[in-house]
Amino acid sequence: MSDSTNVPPNVNQGWLEFLMILLIFFIDGGAAVPHVNETHYLAKAKHYWDASYCPGDLFLDSADPHLAFYWTLGWLTKLLPLTAVAWIGRIAAWTLLAAGWRRLSTSIVDVPWASVLGAALWVALLRDGNANFAGEWVVGGVEAKCFAYGLFLFGMAALVRGDWRRPWAWFGAAAAFHVLVGAWAVLTALATWLTEPRAERTPPLKLLPGLIFGGLLSLVGLLPSLALERGTDPALNAQAAQIYVYDRLPHHLAPLSLPAAEVQWRLTWLGGMVVAFVALWAWWRRRASDTAFQAISGLDAPGAARRLIWFTMFAFAGAVVGLAIELALDHDRAAAARLLRYYWFRQIDVALPLAIAILGSAWVAAMLRNGKRFSSFVAPAPLLFAAWFLGSITYARWQSNLPPAVLQVENAAGWQAACQWIDEHAPADAKFLIPRWGHSFKWYASRADVGSNKDVPQNAAGVVEWRARMRELYPNLDAVDERGRKIILDSPELLGTPRVRELAAKYGATHVIARSSPPLDLPIVFATPVDPSANVSGYTVYETGVEPTTTAP
Known part of the structure; x- marks a missing residue:
């Protein structure tokens, strides 16, 4: 039978330090x-x-x-x-x-x-x-x-x-x-x-x-x-590198x-x-x-x-x-x-x-x-x-022990509730237009999205396609905020219904998840309740009428 008293002190010390x-x-x-x-x-x-x-x-x-x-x-x-x-x-x-x-x-x-x-x-x-x-x-x-x-x-x-x-x-x-x-x-x-x-x-x-x-x-x-660059045009590889370095990851x-x-x-x-x-x-x-x-x-x-x-x-x-x-x-x-x-x-x-x-x-x-x-x-x-x-x-x-992945989300509880509804009710092959900061969407909703700022592919062709989508999904205005940063239309509800319909048709998006205000003129399938006194927006899930497809354009 082993006796813990026979264990050398430095061994016990080592385990204690490791645990600390x-x-x-x-x-x-x-x-x-x-x-x-x-x-x-x-x-x-x-x-x-x-x-x-x-x-x-x-x-x-x-x-x-x-x-x-x-x-x-x-x-x-x-x-x-x-x-x-x-x-x-x-x-x-x-x-x-x-x-x-x-x-x-x-x-x-x-x-x-x-x-x-x-x-x-x-x-x-x-x-x-x-x-x-x-x-x-x-x-x-x-x-x-x-x-x-x-x-x-x-x-x-x-x-x-x-x-x-x-x-x-x-x-x-x-x-x-x-x-x-x-x-x-x-x-x-x-x-x-x-x-x-x-x-x-x-x-x-x-x-x-x-x-x-x-x-x-x-x-x-x-x-x-x-x-990641095998078989790709060198000019495309160079373009992807510049996007990756200066557009996505300059920090x-x-x-x-x-x-x-x-x-x-x-x-x-x-x-x-x-x-x-x-x-x-x-x-x-x-x-x-x-x-x-x-x-x-x-x-x-x-x-x-x-x-x-x-x-x-x-x-x-x-x-x-x-x-x-x-x-x-x-x-x-x-x-x-x-x-x-x-x-x-x-x-x-x-x-x-x-x-x-x-x-x-x-x-x-x-x-x-x-x-x-x-x-x-x-x-x-x-x-x-x-x-x-x-x-x-x-x-x-x-x-506050909010997950770091939703710290940028306005009304994180509403976002999580809307994503949970999608996980339980949306078709498995549904594809969503989402807010720019909605990189936690796939985690909570288990559905595809057209694109988000965080989820950039690693291969050259994917990087170039990602940048093209970001420019369409989240365009810059010719204006800056109080900190000197360009103002970005960072969520579908800011684009307006006609533009959302165009993007949904182009990228095969069957649904939209967006802040409830301003509303989009699309069929609503779910909306989170909002306390008017809370001064935060809820989230609404819309149907676009686009037929599901698993092939990206």
């Missing part, structure tokens, strides 16, 4: 289902396994680039509701991330609870993508990159330990889920390998088996990505093209983190050879910290190159887009907070252990920052 990290990730990412990208990825995964789900939908019928995600998690959609699959996927992704984080953190900082503090700092600095330079996030709703980043952390743990034979398999597996996460990790890791002292550097031939194995794993993600791919105030905020946040990183780097360099410092900080493997610092600097260099491309080719956005579509800024958004969090946890340990009054006074600052961040999330969620 998992709890931190739950607090950070545990909003009500669905999260913004879950409506995108899980609906796609469900359609991959069941083509009868939302037939005729432009996005769902487009190319399927994330095969590893569909095969790992998507098959569960055949057995369980989307909400259940989302929670299973979240828990699986957070578990992988927590295990990878602790392995990486303890490879650099050997102090009890440092990995927990580091995890809290990491998510606080990531801030769910709301403040980062390119809007990247890691912990949140489940999608392919959540698993990719979990595998990336295991690869980073091997890298910082100097085990240069093993990172490539982890990065290759990451690329299988999200090819760019893994590809950027490989390039940055190879640059870091070159900084190893020549006498200690692992010979290239010993790296080769791992690189080959990782490359083979990456084909699961690489080949579907390459197929990820071309940040300098955003409004000046937003660029200033992003650069300020990035600059603040760079200052913090440089300060921690200088602190480490001054004391790296001091064995007493190593003991109190937990940085008893200076090579591990050095490799982490170099990796972060190369990730930053990649972002600088991306900025240079955007600035140098601003006069030729078609050429710029062909390069910027490779997400030059994604890695620094993750690596810079990661390095600050791990080195910062070592700094806290050193400050608390050196016995000086001033050190004991300033050391809790990072802990308080992380606690404030997690506490503010908890409080906000207690106030």
